[in-house]
Amino acid sequence: MSLFKVFGSSQRLEIIHELTDGPMYVSELTEAVGMDGKTAAHHLTVLEDADLVEHYRRGNRKYFRLIKRVRFEASPPPERSFVLQAASEEASDRPAAEKAGETSKGTAASATEGSTGRR
Structure with a gap:
């Protein structure tokens, strides 16, 4: 799925916004964005498939x-540029406490994806 489609949902943008504060467990996240579990699960699956988020388990x-830095920039003439980008974050940037004792699914891609620029 293209970044345009991934970011075309205000609900997915709300999830991304909440996750900028750090990892959240599912029920905490659904409450924060105000959606039911089934809807949140769908949007989280889309975000995982796009390699923007990953999950891990701690207990139950x-x-x-x-897991990626997301950037959107649009400028009117004379600069006239458009950038929609999801760049990988290095695993070493995550605090050691987050890494300890986790089982993770999904990996960060090593290249920048979805960048478009016009001049």
């Missing part, structure tokens, strides 16, 4: 975290 809780 399933946590999600943002």
